[in-house]
Amino acid sequence: MSDMWINGIRQNLISGSDRGLAYGDGLFATMRCGETGIKFRQLHLERLSQSAQRLGFVWQASPALLLQLDEISSHSFVQFGQDFCIKLLISRGSGGRGYQAPQQPDISEIVSVHAIPAHYSTLQQQGVALQTSPIRLAKQPRLAGMKHLNRLEQVLIKSQTLAAGFDDWLVLDSDDQVIESSMANLFCIKDEQVVTPALSASGVAGVMREQLIYWLNDAGYCVQMRTVDVAELEQFDHLFISNSLFGVISVNQVNQFHFTSSPIVSRAREALSLSL
Secondary structure: OOOEEEOOEEOOOOOOOOHHHHHOOEEEEEEEEEOOEEOOHHHHHHHHHHHHHHHOOOOOOOHHHHHHHHHHHHHHHHHHOOOEEEEEEEEEEEOOEOOEOOOOOEEEEEEEEEEOOOHHHHHHHHOEEEEEOOOOEOOOOOOOEOOEOOOHHHHHHHHOOOOOOOOEEEEEEOOOEEEEEOOOEEEEEEOOEEEEEOOOOOOEOOHHHHHHHHHHHHOOOEEEEEOOEHHHHHHOOEEEEEEOOOEEEEEEEEOOEEOOOOHHHHHHHHHOOOOO
């Protein structure tokens, strides 16, 4: 049986009527774990709770779930012997008529354990090249920023074939504004100014993005969250991407434009213990 627990029970079967399966009605977090436990655990759980409220139901991690997460983290580190990840998926569960959600959700909590992709360590050292995706993200402010279960846009993005030499997609919205890569948030640097795309209408506001904004502000950098036109990218000196699993990675190239690595990347990686 796979390393999966549903509502606290080790199993991998879920009801066919679960709204997460039927409608993508739920949320998830992917949390990096290591010898000291789950990194930024409380922030991940708070984001899930806030996002559930935005979807119209109440969820908070129970003491039993917290204990389970800590036990799984501890036991799995012995198994892996290195950093790994826990995925926590929250579904509204079964119920309701069609799209109409039930007044009282029967929430499903699904916990699974996974290895961190082996090539992430290489990407940390070498950086990444991004190619603009032909798939655009729709604008929907009511869902923007959440890591909700409906990831069909990302499925379509990942179904395309990257050109040789590129590692991931740069993703724009329907107005050709830069949003993120297919798997990470984006930061752009010019002199001492750091810009990260505003995510008020689309995209995922990652926990690592939030932590980097705090760290950059504390380190004395001016951070702006604003719209970034794709044509503007070539004006920046440095770019990097971030997510909870690989931390921070320099961007070497976007389409035909090349960038150098910023000292901010190594400093952030050391300050936040992000090295793989």
